[in-house]
Amino acid sequence: MDSNTYDDDGYEPYIPLAQRKEARLKKLATWGANAEKQRLIQRQKEREEQEDEEREEQRRKDKARKERTLLLEAQEVHSKRAQEEAGKTADQKAQEADEEILAAIASRRKLASDMELAKGITYTEALTTSWRPPHYIRNRSEQEHAGIREKFHILVDGDDIPPPIEQFADMKIPKPLLEDLKSKRIFSPTPIQIQGIPAAFAGRDLIGIAFTGSGKTLAFCLPLLMTALEEEKKLPFMRGEGPVGVILCPSRELATQTYENVQQWCNALAKDGNYPQLNSLLCIGGISMKEQGHILNQGLHIVVATPGRLIDMLSNKRFTFNNCKYLCMDEADRMIDLGFEDDVRNIMSFFTRQRQTLLFSATMPRKIQDFAQQSLIKPVLVNVGRAGAANLDVLQVVEYVKQEAKMVYLLECLQKTAPPVIVFSENKNEVDDIQEYLLLKGIEAVAIHGSKSQEERQYAIKSFKSGAKDVMVASGVASKGLDFNDIQHVIIFSMPKEIEDYVHQIGRTGRSGKTGIATTFVNMNTPDQTLLDLKYLLMEASQKVPPFLASVEDPRIAQGGALKGCPVCGGLGHGISNCPKLEDAQRRQMASHRGNDTGGGGY
Known part of the structure; x- marks a missing residue:
C-alpha cells in the first residue's frame, strides 16, 4: 500500500497520553495568564474612566461655583456702586466726571529735550547764579516777606522762595537801566515784578501769572539781560557764539514789540559806556533774515522769536543752543495749549544743557499750571490775582446790540472817548468790512488779522502806535500781549467764544495803572455759555451786570452743583x-488726523 494514501485519508500520528496531558496543561496555563492580563487591563481601563468622570464632575462643580461667585460679586459691586451713586449729589458726580476728563488730557509728556527723555536725564536742582539779595533784605523774617506779599496781593507757591523786593535799586539793577525806567516814568516795580524778578535773578524756574498790562515783559527781560551781561563780561562773545537766552512769543507782533523793548534796554546799557553792547536778534516769519546778517556775524546774546522761524534757523544751524541757558515763553498757555506744543518740544530738542525756564501769561488755567509744574525744576509760582481774571482798572460795559444795528452803534461808541481805539472781531472778513465802513465814514482806520501780509501788519501796528491812525480793527492776533500807549477804549464787536480771549482783548486798555473802558456787543447769536462766563467775570470784578445778562441762568445751580x-x-x-x-482743540486734532489719513496737510 502507498504511504501517501494515509495522508489523503487525514491520518494523524499517535501521540502518547502523557505528552497530550502535558501539552494541554501548557495550553490551559497560557489561556489563564492571558485572561488574567485582560482582566487587569479591563480593570485599569474602568478605573481611568471612573477617574475621568470624577474629574469632569469636579470641573463642572468648580465652574458652576466660580460663575455663581462672580455673579454674586458683580451683583454686590453693582449694588454697592448703586448705593454710592444714590448717595452722591449731582455736584459730586459732575466733579468726578470732570476729574476723569482732566486726567485723560493731562497725560502728556513733560517739556524736555529728546535727549533728556531718551536718556532719562532729570535735573533736581535749579541753576545757581551769582546774584544775592542785599543783606538787609536777606535778614528779614519770613513773616516780613509774607507781609509784603499780602500787601501787594501776591500769591506764591514753591520751595525756598526768594524774598520779594519793593525797589528796583535793591534788586542790584545797573544804573543805566534804572535811569531808562525813570525816563519812562517807571519808578517802582509792579507786584509781578516785586516777586518775579528776584525769583528769576536767583535762577529759579518760574510760572508768572498776572493781569494784562501789569509789567510781565520787564519781569522776564531783565533777568535775561543780566545773565547775558554777566556772560559777556566774563568772556566776550565771538562770531558764531550764543545766544544766552531765547524769548518765545505766539505772534509776530508780540515778538516784534518784545524785541524793540530788549533792544532799547541793550542800547541803554551800552550808551553808558561802562557796559558792553549786547546783541539781540528778531527771529519771526515774514521778514528777511539777511537784514540782520550783521548780528549773526557777531556774538549773539538774545533771540526773540516765534516758534516756526526759530525751528527753521536752528535746523539750518544759523545758530545753536549749545550755550543757551534761559528760555522764556510769553503767553505761555497759548504756546503750550493751542497747536504750539509740538513746536516747543522740537525747540527743546536743540538744548544740550540744563536751562532756566520761565512761563508768563495773564490766563494760565489749572491744566496748564499742572503740566508746567511737571516740566519745570523746583518752580516758583507767582500769581497776582486769579489766573484768567479781568484787569480791575478796566470798566467793562456790556451792550445788547442786534446784529444788523452793530455798525451804526459802533459809530456811537467811538464818540465815547478820544482816539486811539481798538475794535476787535473774531471774523477776518468782518474785520475788513468794519475797516471799510469806518473809512467810508471818514474815520482813519487800519486793519490787522492773520491773512494780512507781514508788511501790512507792520504798517498797521506802526501807524496806529504813532497816532497816524485813530482806530485799529483787529482779530485776536492783536490781543495777546501787545502794548499800545494811551488806549482808553476797546470795543469788542463780536464776543469771542472763549472767555480767555475776552480777557486778553479788554486788557489792551487799563495798562500800567491807567484806567480804560471796554464796550462789548452781545445779542441772540452769542451762546448762553459765553454769556454766563461773561456774567461771572463781571460779578468777580464788581462790575455792573446788565439785566439781560443777569437773567441768564446757570444750569449747575438748578442741579445743585458748585460754581467752580x-x-x-x-x-x-x-x-x-x-x-x-x-x-x-479736539476738533482740530480730529481734523489733523483726517488730514494725515488722507495724505493731506501740505506745508
Missing part, C-alpha cells in the same frame, strides 16, 4: 465737560 471754574480755560460759567476751548 473750568480748569482748562478758567471760565467761571461752565465746567470742563462743556468747555469750548477743549471742544475746539
Whole structure:
C-alpha cells in the first residue's frame, strides 16, 4: 500500500497520553495568564474612566461655583456702586466726571529735550547764579516777606522762595537801566515784578501769572539781560557764539514789540559806556533774515522769536543752543495749549544743557499750571490775582446790540472817548468790512488779522502806535500781549467764544495803572455759555451786570452743583465737560488726523 494514501485519508500520528496531558496543561496555563492580563487591563481601563468622570464632575462643580461667585460679586459691586451713586449729589458726580476728563488730557509728556527723555536725564536742582539779595533784605523774617506779599496781593507757591523786593535799586539793577525806567516814568516795580524778578535773578524756574498790562515783559527781560551781561563780561562773545537766552512769543507782533523793548534796554546799557553792547536778534516769519546778517556775524546774546522761524534757523544751524541757558515763553498757555506744543518740544530738542525756564501769561488755567509744574525744576509760582481774571482798572460795559444795528452803534461808541481805539472781531472778513465802513465814514482806520501780509501788519501796528491812525480793527492776533500807549477804549464787536480771549482783548486798555473802558456787543447769536462766563467775570470784578445778562441762568445751580471754574480755560460759567476751548482743540486734532489719513496737510 502507498504511504501517501494515509495522508489523503487525514491520518494523524499517535501521540502518547502523557505528552497530550502535558501539552494541554501548557495550553490551559497560557489561556489563564492571558485572561488574567485582560482582566487587569479591563480593570485599569474602568478605573481611568471612573477617574475621568470624577474629574469632569469636579470641573463642572468648580465652574458652576466660580460663575455663581462672580455673579454674586458683580451683583454686590453693582449694588454697592448703586448705593454710592444714590448717595452722591449731582455736584459730586459732575466733579468726578470732570476729574476723569482732566486726567485723560493731562497725560502728556513733560517739556524736555529728546535727549533728556531718551536718556532719562532729570535735573533736581535749579541753576545757581551769582546774584544775592542785599543783606538787609536777606535778614528779614519770613513773616516780613509774607507781609509784603499780602500787601501787594501776591500769591506764591514753591520751595525756598526768594524774598520779594519793593525797589528796583535793591534788586542790584545797573544804573543805566534804572535811569531808562525813570525816563519812562517807571519808578517802582509792579507786584509781578516785586516777586518775579528776584525769583528769576536767583535762577529759579518760574510760572508768572498776572493781569494784562501789569509789567510781565520787564519781569522776564531783565533777568535775561543780566545773565547775558554777566556772560559777556566774563568772556566776550565771538562770531558764531550764543545766544544766552531765547524769548518765545505766539505772534509776530508780540515778538516784534518784545524785541524793540530788549533792544532799547541793550542800547541803554551800552550808551553808558561802562557796559558792553549786547546783541539781540528778531527771529519771526515774514521778514528777511539777511537784514540782520550783521548780528549773526557777531556774538549773539538774545533771540526773540516765534516758534516756526526759530525751528527753521536752528535746523539750518544759523545758530545753536549749545550755550543757551534761559528760555522764556510769553503767553505761555497759548504756546503750550493751542497747536504750539509740538513746536516747543522740537525747540527743546536743540538744548544740550540744563536751562532756566520761565512761563508768563495773564490766563494760565489749572491744566496748564499742572503740566508746567511737571516740566519745570523746583518752580516758583507767582500769581497776582486769579489766573484768567479781568484787569480791575478796566470798566467793562456790556451792550445788547442786534446784529444788523452793530455798525451804526459802533459809530456811537467811538464818540465815547478820544482816539486811539481798538475794535476787535473774531471774523477776518468782518474785520475788513468794519475797516471799510469806518473809512467810508471818514474815520482813519487800519486793519490787522492773520491773512494780512507781514508788511501790512507792520504798517498797521506802526501807524496806529504813532497816532497816524485813530482806530485799529483787529482779530485776536492783536490781543495777546501787545502794548499800545494811551488806549482808553476797546470795543469788542463780536464776543469771542472763549472767555480767555475776552480777557486778553479788554486788557489792551487799563495798562500800567491807567484806567480804560471796554464796550462789548452781545445779542441772540452769542451762546448762553459765553454769556454766563461773561456774567461771572463781571460779578468777580464788581462790575455792573446788565439785566439781560443777569437773567441768564446757570444750569449747575438748578442741579445743585458748585460754581467752580473750568480748569482748562478758567471760565467761571461752565465746567470742563462743556468747555469750548477743549471742544475746539479736539476738533482740530480730529481734523489733523483726517488730514494725515488722507495724505493731506501740505506745508
